[in-house]
Amino acid sequence: MTKIIVTGAAGFIGSQIVEALLKQGEEVIGIDEFNDYYNPGLKRKNIAHFHSLPRFQLIEGDMRFLDWQIILKDAEIIYHQAAQAGVRASWGQSFCAYTERNINATQVLLEAAKDAKNLKSLVFASTSSVYGDAETLPTHERICPQPVSPYGITKLAAERLCELYYKTFGVPVVALRYFTVYGPRQRPDMAFHKFFKSILQDEAIPIYGDGQQTRDFTFISDAVAANLAAATTPAAVGEIFNIGGGSRVVLTEVLDMMAEIVGKPIKRNHIEKAMGDSRHTAADISKARQILGYQPQVSLREGLTQEWQWMKSLYT
Ligand SMILES: NC(=O)c1ccc[n+]([C@@H]2O[C@H](COP(=O)([O-])OP(=O)(O)OC[C@H]3O[C@@H](n4cnc5c(N)ncnc54)[C@H](O)[C@@H]3O)[C@@H](O)[C@H]2O)c1
Numbered sequence: 001m002t003k004i005i006v007t008g009a010a011g012f013i014g015s016q017i018v019e020a021l022l023k024q025g026e027e028v029i030g031i032d033e034f035n036d037y038y039n040p041g042l043k044r045k046n047i048a049h050f051h052s053l054p055r056f057q058l059i060e061g062d063m064r065f066l067d068w069q070i071i072l073k074d075a076e077i078i079y080h081q082a083a084q085a086g087v088r089a090s091w092g093q094s095f096c097a098y099t100e101r102n103i104n105a106t107q108v109l110l111e112a113a114k115d116a117k118n119l120k121s122l123v124f125a126s127t128s129s130v131y132g133d134a135e136t137l138p139t140h141e142r143i144c145p146q147p148v149s150p151y152g153i154t155k156l157a158a159e160r161l162c163e164l165y166y167k168t169f170g171v172p173v174v175a176l177r178y179f180t181v182y183g184p185r186q187r188p189d190m191a192f193h194k195f196f197k198s199i200l201q202d203e204a205i206p207i208y209g210d211g212q213q214t215r216d217f218t219f220i221s222d223a224v225a226a227n228l229a230a231a232t233t234p235a236a237v238g239e240i241f242n243i244g245g246g247s248r249v250v251l252t253e254v255l256d257m258m259a260e261i262v263g264k265p266i267k268r269n270h271i272e273k274a275m276g277d278s279r280h281t282a283a284d285i286s287k288a289r290q291i292l293g294y295q296p297q298v299s300l301r302e303g304l305t306q307e308w309q310w311m312k313s314l315y316t
Contacts, residue, residue: 003075007031008082010043012185017079020224027055033062038188046185063105068112077231078122086189087276090151102154114169121172121231128179128281130156138284141240149276172237174230179244179283183220183303184310196311199262209273211252214280216244219298229292244283246296261308
């Protein structure tokens with residue numbers, strides 16, 4: 001049996017990767033510190049239904065202080081999802097959480113990974129935020145990253161550390177730059193979660209700026225499929241891949257689609273543009289398509305419907 005580690009296993013994307021692996025019959029060791037960036041109760045809920053399975057083992061703690069030599073003994077695959085996410089909160093006082101959880105935690109893992117003899121793949125969760133306001137849309141991986149948020153800076157630093165440990169010690173790293181992932185278990189600080197919650201509470205939806213910003217939205221099962229492919233494709237080692245949903249959508253169009261899905265008009269409240277938000281994001285996914293066989297499967301309408309169903313079960 002392949003020994004697989006998932007960091008950030010109780011979070012949005014990590015818990016979905018764990019679940020997919022367990023469904024495939026794999027054994028998984030999940031690591032999470034259940035920090036309070038958002039309600040840790042939601043994280044407990046994310047893993048509640050597979051927590052008791054014998055094939056799942058949870059290690060609860062800060063990954064900077066774990067005994068990695070023991071954890072990585074015989075490990076073949078690591079999905080490194082743990083991080084301090086969120087663009088807007090990365091300014092000001094909270095920045096040290098970003099350096100500790102994104103840069104330092106990744107460095108600790110990479111140090112241990114260089115001695116892990118059986119390791120075949122360490123998949124690092126990177127982000128479209130490394131691009132900032134990229135001038136080329138859709139953006140390909142060779143564009144020089146220029147983050148516009150402290151979050152993007154720390155994720156880029158972590159991605160570069162991965163590259164450095166690959167080049168220096170041969171740690172088999174693959175970096176996936178996710179473009180706005182959504183779907184069931186989405187973090188409560190993310191837009192669609194906030195939008196659906198406002199709808200359920202009959203409140204106006206807060207929209208940053210004019211609503212004309214565009215995003216490439218990636219449904220969670222597509223992001224999970226990209227991870228599984230990245231970990232098992234030898235040609236992916238040492239490479240960086242954009243993982244997007246396949247199309248670029250204007251925010252106001254998303255709101256119109258949401259109104260159709262929930263079956264009622266939605267109230268909008270325009271607030272000031274947030275510092276650190278990119279105006280547009282769009283992924284050129286041709287490299288992922290070619291090397292990983294990645295092809296997004298879930299349309300925005302279908303994905304939003306699934307997230308809406310999950311939101312209703314969570315809050316009503
Ligand atoms: N959700 C998105 O749209 C998106 C987009 C781009 C990149 N990413 C990246 O994907 C990854 C997962 O994001 P998510 O949305 O699932 O976030 P999340 O906050 O839901 O999950 C991250 C988990 O990591 C845990 N964690 C953080 N620091 C830790 C540490 N030092 N030790 C142990 N556990 C720790 C947290 O408790 C949390 O449960 C992150 O690396 C994030 O930067 C996410």
